[in-house]
Amino acid sequence: MNSMTALAPRSIFQDQFGRQKRKLRISVTDRCNFKCSYCMPEHPEWMNKKDLLSFEALYAFCEFMVRHGIEQIRVTGGEPLMRQGIVHFIARLQTLKAFGLKRISMTSNGHYLKDYAQALKQAGLDDLNISLDSLDPKQFQQLTQKQLQPVLQGISAAQQAGLTVKINSVLIKGINDNQIIPLVKWAQHQAIELRFIEFMPLDGDQKWNPSDVISEQDILDQLKTEFDVQVSQGQGANPARGYLVNGQPLGIISTITHSFCSDCDRLRLNAQGEFYNCLFARQGLNLKADIEQLALDHFATQTFQHKLHAYIWHKEAGFHAIQQSPIQKPIRKISMHSTSLMSYLFTKEQGILKDQKKGLMMKKHLIFLVFIVMVFILALVVKINNDHKKGQALKKLELVGKQIH
DSSP states (O other), X not given: OOOGGGSXXXXXXXXXXXXXXXXXXXXXXXXXXXXXXXXXXXXXXXXXXXXXXXHHHHHHHHHHHHTTTOOEEEEESSOGGGSTTHHHHHHHHHGGGXXXXXXXXXXXXXXXXXXXXXXXXXXXXXXXXXXXXXXXXXHHHHHHSSOSHHHHHHHHHXXXXXXXXXXXXXXXXXXXXXXXXXXXXXXXXXXXXXXXXXXXXXXXXXXXXXXXXXXXXXXXXXXXXXXXXXXXXOOTTOSSEEEEETTEEEEEEOTTTSOOGGGOOEEEEOTTSEEESSTTOSOOEEOHHHHHHHTTXXXXXXXXXXXXXXXXXXXXXXXXXXXXXXXXXXXXXOOOTTTOXXXXXXXXXXXXXXXXXXXXXXXXXXXXXXXXHXXXXXXXXXXXXXXXXXXXXXXXXXXXXXXXX
């Protein structure tokens, strides 16, 4: 795409409720080395590499969005550090700071961060959100099927590199709700801001249940047993409601009990070019071909701009409005902290269809098994009958022999 120096600034994207869009989340891959139960399906189906947007196309899209008011870009996945060339891509995004981009962020599970932290800082990355749902090694492995130690080493490396680090912890009742106090104490000792996240309906196999949610009030009730907890002032468009715990900042993202939708300023693009105006949007906008064309020809931007404006304008009021809608829920997950971004979700209808297919296969196997058993029984009966006939023939021969003698 040609340099922006010859292109005039254009209107900021906003929706029908007057919410201006200042933050963009882009997924660079759907792949993740973790298998968090609240995020990843048991048997994920990864995209083919040819179906992913190239870094060149992603950069062209980011450039376009910066010219329309985007001030912060967050790079996500899957796990973004699993895609080759990620450091160079961050370095290219850094050039957009000359045209209005203020921050480049990343959400990661931290597993590979030890090897990337210094390079990411030098490339221009400003801050990192790292997923850490438990400090108990066994519990962490049960949640992610990975070891805890590489993540802790990655967090340490990021701090040493000078990156601003925040920790995201998803809480699930009966699973890791015993980690609230330990995580707070650890985060304060490490001088890292911690954010607890209410368990949202974004799990890979639709196992989410409201009864599994540890609410914001549940978290505060636990915290108050050990700490002084005060409300922090000046929330803004931050999805986390801020608190001071013994004077140290802590956030709670309470999408379920206190949604942050009224101030939402975020837009999302997944790795294969599907654009979403909401994390829970029922339908996205397939922009892959448009974005690839954008990377080749900046004169194609006007039609592209109108298409985006129309879609963003019709963003719904919020999460609860979408959840209460009788229309079928989203079939594809958009994003959620580190491992969130590209796992498939199944609608109820798809689940039923899948069960029906499994049932049909089981019936076919059962019929085949019954057929084999019947063939075996028939062969056995024939053998017994033949043996019986042979027995009778031998007896007759013996009788004839006796008569002869």
